[in-house]
Amino acid sequence: MFNQQPSRDQSDPQRVVVMTGATSGFGAHTVRHFAALPDTRVIIGARGSGRSAPPRVDILPLDLASLASVREFAHAVVQWLGDTRIDLLVLNAGMRGSSAGQRSAEGYGLTFAVNHLAHYLLARFLLPSMAGHSRLVITSSNMHDPPIKTIAPKSFDLEAWAYPTKNGSGEGIRSYSVSKLCNLMTAQSFARLDEVKARDISVIAFNPGLTGGVGGGDASALQKALFTIVTHTIYPLIGLFRPEFVMNTPEHSGKRLADVALGTIVPPHGRVYVSLVKGEPTFPDPSELARDRESQDRLWRESAVMVGIKENPKS
Numbered sequence: 001m002f003n004q005q006p007s008r009d010q011s012d013p014q015r016v017v018v019m020t021g022a023t024s025g026f027g028a029h030t031v032r033h034f035a036a037l038p039d040t041r042v043i044i045g046a047r048g049s050g051r052s053a054p055p056r057v058d059i060l061p062l063d064l065a066s067l068a069s070v071r072e073f074a075h076a077v078v079q080w081l082g083d084t085r086i087d088l089l090v091l092n093a094g095m096r097g098s099s100a101g102q103r104s105a106e107g108y109g110l111t112f113a114v115n116h117l118a119h120y121l122l123a124r125f126l127l128p129s130m131a132g133h134s135r136l137v138i139t140s141s142n143m144h145d146p147p148i149k150t151i152a153p154k155s156f157d158l159e160a161w162a163y164p165t166k167n168g169s170g171e172g173i174r175s176y177s178v179s180k181l182c183n184l185m186t187a188q189s190f191a192r193l194d195e196v197k198a199r200d201i202s203v204i205a206f207n208p209g210l211t212g213g214v215g216g217g218d219a220s221a222l223q224k225a226l227f228t229i230v231t232h233t234i235y236p237l238i239g240l241f242r243p244e245f246v247m248n249t250p251e252h253s254g255k256r257l258a259d260v261a262l263g264t265i266v267p268p269h270g271r272v273y274v275s276l277v278k279g280e281p282t283f284p285d286p287s288e289l290a291r292d293r294e295s296q297d298r299l300w301r302e303s304a305v306m307v308g309i310k311e312n313p314k315s
């Protein structure tokens with residue numbers, strides 16, 4: 001069950017972790033690594049009821065499909081923190097809608113809203129509560145990159161991204177690809193903030209690579225079964241020639257996400273993107289559009305308007 005108002009252990013933990021996407025998929029493995037660390041308190045945001053969590057993990061309600069819920073969660077986290085600060089902010093939740101018509105509570109495309117807008121708002125809200133030398137990790141994907149996924153965006157079109165329309169097959173994956181591009185752009189914008197540099201906060205965009213055993217969002221049971229069959233038969237063969245088809249286990253990707261968040265894996269200076277496409281971490285260039293500074297700035301500014309942030313420290 002949700003613990004609506006988890007009280008912080010007064011013994012003052014040395015490390016505080018806040019995480020989304022910890023209830024299933026590889027994130028459920030990541031959170032176990034955090035929970036097993038000494039002197040560490042973990043708080044996760046999760047939707048639904050009847051949730052259980054590993055020991056020393058508190059759960060607060062969070063539905064990323066609603067910006068109002070994101071604000072409530074963020075307020076509750078700040079209250080829970082008291083005088084302490086966040087050491088690791090891990091924004092791992094993600095979904096892939098099945099149709100372009102799905103909308104968030106505020107009327108944005110559901111996948112764009114859950115994967116990008118909600119995390120953008122959450123990270124901006126919680127940034128002042130992050131400790132010096134802390135880490136912000138946002139889970140992205142190589143699906144943002146046109147050479148990997150041909151329908152991935154090649155030009156900036158926020159109107160189409162925020163309000164996707166029915167445009168034939170692949171509409172779900174197109175919105176997903178857009179949202180993961182936004183995650184990467186947002187990570188780079190955060191990394192450039194004076195406030196982030198001054199407090200030596202590390203910002204990392206994490207790509208787990210294709211990872212099996214996933215929940216599969218709102219896909220039907222048949223779609224999930226077919227996906228499982230394909231990933232265990234055809235993908236390993238294609239993976240002999242195309243590394244992005246090599247399947248990581250949830251245990252492996254979950255451990256590596258924990259490593260990235262804990263600073264065991266550190267990208268070279270000036271880089272933000274960590275990819276597990278080849279099983280072990282590499283630090284590739286994001287797509288050309290993801291690296292475009294003007295597009296990053298526009299996404300930052302216009303996302304602020306969409307989530308109702310009035311002040312823009314970057315303008």
Ligand SMILES: NC(=O)c1ccc[n+]([C@@H]2O[C@H](COP(=O)([O-])OP(=O)(O)OC[C@H]3O[C@@H](n4cnc5c(N)ncnc54)[C@H](OP(=O)(O)O)[C@@H]3O)[C@@H](O)[C@H]2O)c1
Pocket residue numbers: 020021022023024025026027045046047048062063064065092093094095114139140141142207208209210211212213214215216217
């Ligand atoms: N698996 C892959 O091959 C792969 C590849 C590249 C990137 N990624 C990214 O990696 C991350 C984790 O993926 P996964 O494969 O482990 O996915 P998953 O098994 O479907 O888990 C997704 C997580 O996000 C949470 N979530 C989804 N919608 C939410 C909402 N509206 N409010 C709150 N939480 C929500 C889920 O919560 P519930 O338990 O309530 O569903 C779950 O904890 C995602 O960001 C995904 O895009 C995955």
